[in-house]
Amino acid sequence: MQPDGSISQAVSLAKARLTSLSSHLRTSKPKIVVCRDLGPDVMPLLVKRDDLEVVLWTEDCVCDREWLLKNVQGAAGIVIVFSELVNAELLDAAGPNLKVVSTMSVGYEHIHVPELVERNIRLGYTPDVLTDAVADISVMLALMAGRNANETMGIVREGLSLIKVSHTSNISPSRTVGFLGFGRISHATLARLIPFGVTDCIYSSNPNSATSSKKERDEAILKQHHPQLKSLRPVDKDTLAKESDVLFVLAPGGPSTRHLVNEEFLRKMKKHSVLVNVGRGTVVDSDALAKALREKWIWGAGIDVVEGEPHVGKDHPLVKEPRCNILPHIGSASFETRLAMATLAVENCLAGISGQEMPAELDVKAL
């Protein structure tokens, strides 16, 4: 929220309330609450339909919770982004009409899944479509962390002409990349890194998936990047920390991965290594990472996600570290990707409220 935005915020709340009220008086059709304007290409899929009541948060900022709790009442479907917490409070406010929650994200840490199961509410999400955009950001942050982008850009911003030798960086033509979590985004990131001179890849991933299928997959990846990529192998977390020159955190969120990257892990890393987190903020202990950067256990970091976001203030320990390149969770924020995500989210929602098969449904009972 902008610090000086309280008046415009109040006006927008009032406007939104009026819109909601008038549309409610007009109709008693299935109601869909949309927490972000999905743009001129996607919104018509909803608003042009006579058989739906659509209530939209129209502001170009995070949806107001109070507004949402009021407007969600009686909704059959909700289209949300990662900033909307879906918990008992929201679901109770919605009431028994709610059939589907459709999130414009691949992750679902903001959703209390057991609460959905209890109420028999379906969950749509948007996998795959954001792979390329997030892989792009992963490579960008790896380069930025290695080449001290934030620190050296700060020199320009302050109008100084001083370039110190210490601003040189660690990019090497022969190096090992590590992945904590090795799914589609990791594969796409690795593919982008090959022409930069990456020769070896190690990863640590979900121990529950079948070893045989992993082996087959790894052989295919090695073949795809032959002859540049010399090796690709699963390792334990200890080896991952010790051998990675660039470490990408792309593990899913949740309690099982919380603070996997902690002080103990960071102390094992190479002095010239960089850490990139574009997965989930919760996987990395922010205080430990700040300490690692301050005390130079590692060279630098590039992160698109932070535990506790979007509430990351000026005095956050990572914001204070010049060697920490921080983006405000824009990994999937490219025009094409957001368009694809928004389209899929609407399709999921529409299928969900009419009891049809959803293009991308998460099996909440199996989670």
Add this chain to the structure above:
Amino acid sequence: MQPDGSISQAVSLAKARLTSLSSHLRTSKPKIVVCRDLGPDVMPLLVKRDDLEVVLWTEDCVCDREWLLKNVQGAAGIVIVFSELVNAELLDAAGPNLKVVSTMSVGYEHIHVPELVERNIRLGYTPDVLTDAVADISVMLALMAGRNANETMGIVREGLSLIKVSHTSNISPSRTVGFLGFGRISHATLARLIPFGVTDCIYSSNPNSATSSKKERDEAILKQHHPQLKSLRPVDKDTLAKESDVLFVLAPGGPSTRHLVNEEFLRKMKKHSVLVNVGRGTVVDSDALAKALREKWIWGAGIDVVEGEPHVGKDHPLVKEPRCNILPHIGSASFETRLAMATLAVENCLAGISGQEMPAELDVKAL
């Protein structure tokens, strides 16, 4: 220079003067002036030799001009970086002993070549070794410009949690990259971009090089990136401006390329295109680029070089543009690259003062 560095600057000047004086009294061997500390791996190549007098600017900042003019007197060789202007003033100060100028750079805009020719002084430079490091930075800046890195990092820095839809970006899975100047760094940049989804490449380069050899080279590049790269063709500057989604400026400096990218050129570019300059600051008109960003003729820019650097203050028109990602000329600033450049610069200098073949000499008479 740091604003509060005047005292330490004075102390360092005094120290350097003493070092120079005592070494001059001690020896009458060939003198080499080195304008940047080349580090513990390279300096011994010079200082461990008994048959040389080495005078070094030891501070971790741009070499002081006054210090250089005093110490260069009687030198047989000078090792410099791009921040040292080699003109009649410096060469006159050096006097008739000077046999070689060795620059730790691939460009030589800071060197008045006719003055070298007139005095029969040889010129060493460091081509090739910085190709990979600069190609890395080129890709990094293209991604940063496309994904609004500077603007969105500013949001985090200010402690705001507001992510606007307008912060989404223009990366597209199918797009055309353009190169103004198509030498080794451009080829290395193109190779890195292929896995990002680049399908077509256009370029505009030196009209003096032979068309037949270009054709052969282009066929080899197309083959190398088959089947991802669909087309590669030379175009005129008008087409380059109109068709590039990402335009890389990698042309050499000098009067013939000055302000090739001016207001007229920028007005022809696509609204969602980004401009990357890692070549020479002089090729892009800074005022025109600032206007293009302010008035949204193009989406964003990423630059490692600015006309007039290193004197780029807080009030520079480009520093004020949030869509301009500016690095302080760190394109070649990686450990390995600087090591290779420093080694080559020393080898050039030593060969030059002893009248031998230099590993990388520029034929100043042919320029």
